[in-house]
Amino acid sequence: MPEKKHECIDAGSEYCPCYLAEVNECITCSQLQGKSFCDCNWRGVCIYQEYVWAGNKSKALRKEYIGEVLERIPLTDDAMILKIRVTKTKARELKQPGSYIFLRDLKKPDFFNVPMSIMYADEIEGIIYVAVQILGIKTKAIQAVEDSIVIRGPYWNGLLGQRYIKQTFDSECLMILRGISQAPAILVINKLVSQRNQVKVIVDPGKIGKIFIYDFINKEKVEVIEQDFLSQEGWKKISTELSNKNLSLVYSGGSDKQHLEILTEMEKNNSNAYLVVTNNSEMCCGEGVCGSCSTKIDDNVTVKVCKVQLDVRKAIERRILQHG
């Protein structure tokens, strides 16, 4: 049986074809996997054509650049929002849901790079916002950053199920967010609202202790409810919301465990809604090279989740299995 094709988030972008094409490892194109004939998972462009026309060369990798830290807005002792000046072009590239970048202190080596979601990108001023929760070595190094910060990007695979966001119009959407995961939800909320959807957002502030999305969304168009949902009672409310048959799209921002619980609940209710989740893989290069994000899906198939829009169910189940 021929293998199922994977969907690469970068296919057709200005970073495609990427280095993987040069070594016959393209995620999309059979010709660039070393096969003799076309059998691709078409994403709207012929990657092989782009590659051959560029003289059998891939496009340049994303380069690092320096952003100016304009402001740090503390959320708690261990979390803050960074307001960073970049070029307008860079900001524009980071407007789509799922956008993220790698950040690191100027004085630290490459392996301090840490993936961070874009909360908000202002292309007119050339400003991006990220919310950072300080956890361990790499994020502590971010906390110590002074005026300048090293950025590498844009990357886009921060959410799984992105196409469902693009195709949902005039519908009811439910978003369930916990803690720092409020950050990547903002681009999603704004996108869904711009597509005339009715968006309800349930936030459990978790360790962050507060809701920090208000300044970045249109409060009149979005219903935001605070609800601790780790308690039994709280979860009951979530499951009532999930039983709403009119939902077209459910978004889960939080841990894989949270994703799985929501998916299970939706299945119990025979929900027809599409599920979109934050991509919680560990990432280091974002280019499908280093292997930090490798996830085994079928017995012999390993997928680099930094680039592949993995099936949501597969991603969650496999990661929970792998990590116990």
Add this chain to the structure above:
Amino acid sequence: MVKVVVIGGGWAGCAAALAAQKAGGYVTVIEKTDMLLGLGNVGGIMRNNGRYTAAEEAIFLGAGELFNITDRAARHKNVNFPGHSHATLYDVTKVEPMVRQLLKEKGIRLLIQKRAVDVEMAGNRIKEVVLADDTTVSGDVFIETTGSTGPMGNCLKYGNGCVMCILRCPTFGPRISISLKTGVEDILGQRAAGSYGAFSGSCKLNKDSLGEEIVKQLNETGVCVIPVPPEDVKKEKLDMKVCQQYALKEFAENLVLLDTGHAKLMTPFYPLEKLRKIPGLERARYEDPYSGGRGNSIRYLSMAPRNNAMKVKGVDNLFCGGEKSGLFVGHTEAIITGSLAGHNSIRYCLGIPLLELPVNLASGDIIKYANERIKTPEGLKKRYTFSGAEYFERMKQKNLYTIDRDEIRKRVERVNLINIFNERLI
């Protein structure tokens, strides 16, 4: 109710859909572009040489509807051009809406601008076809008529790149091989030089861009033959053509133009500057493929192994027709193989023996002959058409070629198959 799903709405797919519908099936056609007929939107030559015999056979067999349309849409009848006699040239700008209307009237469900991307199997059977928009179409039996053209990567690797042909992959996405998705390997046609695939053999010029004299001659007679300046004659180009029936030296030394609504130019491609050196062609521009000055589409890279009843080997409920089913060239060839596939899809569902056309009919003979030849390395370099080259020679040798309608009717009567494709089986 037997649910028949046809993937690919070219001539073969339309013929399969009609035959399956007439035999009693509920038929859905999935077509990736915004038009039915596929390459039929840029061809037009019917009834030349042995295609005449084959078309009449098909009419007596009960598959006359589509020939009726191409006859009605004819701009010229009984046209002769080098190596070819009594051709009918249909108007490519008229024929697609006529076929679409017929299929609709028959109650055939058309899924236009829907591209099949995968299959779901249950054991050795196809359960459903998955479309690019993630929806699925389920059926009892499936007929693959996706042709063999492109997609872009193949046209680049084995040709001169995407030249924007009528299938318009950049817009509608690539052809896929359904049979390959079920796990059955494709068979690949070869070129004389041993490379894979072949260039399509003709292109079309915009008639309004041609000189008055040429247009007048085309409108009046259907044909216009213009000598190529000696320094531009390229005989090696004949080797790379799909259409070996046109690989004659007359076609290298002359530009042969035929009036099919546009001016059909019987050569795979011709650099525009050179073309414009020829008197009367100073303003010429291409109508199909849009970059006909650079190249043409690459074909024959995806044939399914099949038996002579058009069933794909290795999958229980998959049939095939047209270019998907062998190294066939032509609308007539696509309609005949497609009709048989459509008819047999119903027989298969009812568990009754599949129909094979006898070899004393040209249609039965070509289906069998092409299937034998495809198993040999030389056979893979040849194309099979009633209209010329190797197979027309064979037709003549076996006395299969005739333009006598009574004789053709008698042949079909003798094998007891009059109107077989009009029989309702359910």
